[in-house]
Amino acid sequence: MLPYISDPNTSTKELARILASVYPDRFQIPSDSCNGRVLLRRTLCPDRVNVIVSSGGGCHPLSYGYLGEGMADACINGNQRCAPSAYDIYEAALKIGSLSGNLLIYNNYMGDYLNNDLAVELLSLENIPCRLCPATDDCLSAPPDVPRSERGGLIGMLYLIKIAASCAESGLSLEETARISRKANERMSTLAVTMDYDRELIHLGAGFSGEPPVSTHSDRFSMDGIADLSYDVLCKDLKPSAREKMYMMVSRMTLTHPEDAYILAGYIKQAAASRYPITRINAGFYTNLFHAQGFLITFLCADQELEQYLHGSFYSDTFSF
Amino acid sequence: MDHLTTEQLQKMLLKVSEKIIISEPLLTELDTIIGDGDHGFGMRTGFSAVAAQLSEKTYASPYELFKDSGMTLIRVMGGTSGVIFGTLFIGGLSAMEGKETLSVQDFADYISLGTQSIARRGRTARGDKTMYDALIEASESLLASASSKESFETAFQKACEAAKYGVENTKSMLSKKGRSKNFKDKTLGHPDTGAVSVSLIFEAFHETIC
Secondary structure, eight states: OOOOSSOTTTHHHHHHHHHHHHSTTTEEOOTTOSSSOEEEESSOOTTSOEEEEEEEESOTTTTGGGBSTTSBSEEEEEEETSOOOHHHHHHHHHHHTOTTOEEEEEEOOHHHHHHHHHHHHHHHTTTOOEEEEEEOOBTTSSOTTSOGGGOOOOSTHHHHHHHHHHHHHTTOOHHHHHHHHHHHHHTEEEEEEEEETTTTEEEESOOTTSOOOSEEESSOOSHHHHHHHHHHHHHHHHOOOTTOEEEEEEEEOTTSOHHHHHHHHHHHHHHHTTSSOEEEEEEEOOOOSOOSSEEEEEEEEEOHHHHTTSOSOOBOSSOBO | OOEEOHHHHHHHHHHHHHHHHHTHHHHHHHHHHHSOSOHHHHHHHHHHHHHHHHHHOOOSSHHHHHHHHHHHHHHHHOHHHHHHHHHHHHTTGGGTTTOSSEEHHHHHHHHHHHHHHHHHHTTOOTTSSSHHHHHHHHHHHHHHHHHTTOOHHHHHHHHHHHHHHHHHHHTTSOOOSTGGGGGGGGGTTSOOHHHHHHHHHHHHHHHHHO
16 A cells, blocks of 8 residues: 555545535535545435445545546545445435435445445435445456355446446436446456566466465566456456447556556457457556556446446546546 | 333443443453454444433434444444444344334344344354354344243343353354454464453343343
């Protein structure tokens, strides 16, 4: 993790407050917030399904950066690298007050699951329906024979937020929004690629908390090598069908040059051209989960139904999607 | 005694809070051996807030009392303990809905629903060396007392003994959940700290009523 000058014990709370004051036309925090970690869109939309995103703190721009029209309606970050509190999620949903309900999107880790699951129960006491949509895109976080529900999540939640928001803004019900978002999750995989420049090694599947890589490759230390390797791993995992369109996101890690994310995306697109061509590319910096040299490469296989919710663009202060 | 009023239940929860607060050193010591040492602090923080609330407020029904106390634990504690102990308070509320007093059966149903909720949410079962190992013993004991039409005095005495039995059992288990699972064999011989907290809660129930 990058060192902080600010106090890591209070930085997520401060960040919410400051973001609301820097962008008052875009964001707000509830004036009576208990923990001060809830960030809401300036314009609340209680007449439709809302999308509430939560994650551990310190992974900027995840998830505060994903708030706005076409993306999330509320974001909650926990303390640094700690799951958000169920009460904060509950508070956000109460403040929005949507009786159509809320879809809760989070990365699939125990603390995140427990708190989101409890938030659903607390909100049911207030007659506010909620459904869960955990992101389980980390393709090497569990063995291939283990159900996808055992996987952790990385950055694929960005696609889930976009699809869920599009469903919600189209006026779909909570059940439909949840169904389509979960379907997207089933057809999405992310590969963590980290590099050892000194020994010219490529590691696949290392965890952001220091978990060792699943495999190491000494003969792929080039853009071509990473592109072929990652394309093969992700296609093997997803097994795309001819009826699906491929969407790709390349997110650079904190110690990697920005231009390398775009260049790698170009190489992967080239590697894909003769097989399952890539329809739309996003490249940039979407999370500092990994303080390392490398990339998070996400593929989403979208059928006709998913595609209709992937149109449009979202612009934050740090990236476009 | 075969029914408890809201006022009696409030006194019971205040006793629970006081017991947890004074037990912080014990819980911290146990959790330092096979965990990250924050269980005692978290529990004290949560139950201090509950105690403050119980000293000032009055409640219209058992439902309001337990809901408010559970919400406070969740709001103040956070983390995994906040979720799990909050669930113990919130998970069985449907058993109290619309009731002015609680029978042994009502209370047994309330604890049983909360216990089931914890097992589902925490994806835990008997033998995982968690607070559930003490809770399931106490819950089953309460249900048995309700079936036998026993008084609250007898039901709480047996539930308290059952929870302690559950704590003893955790000593011979290997941790499978939470941070303590990283300590593997070192957890043998030590009780689960969450289970000890459960035992303290039932001890306080028993002491208030008897």
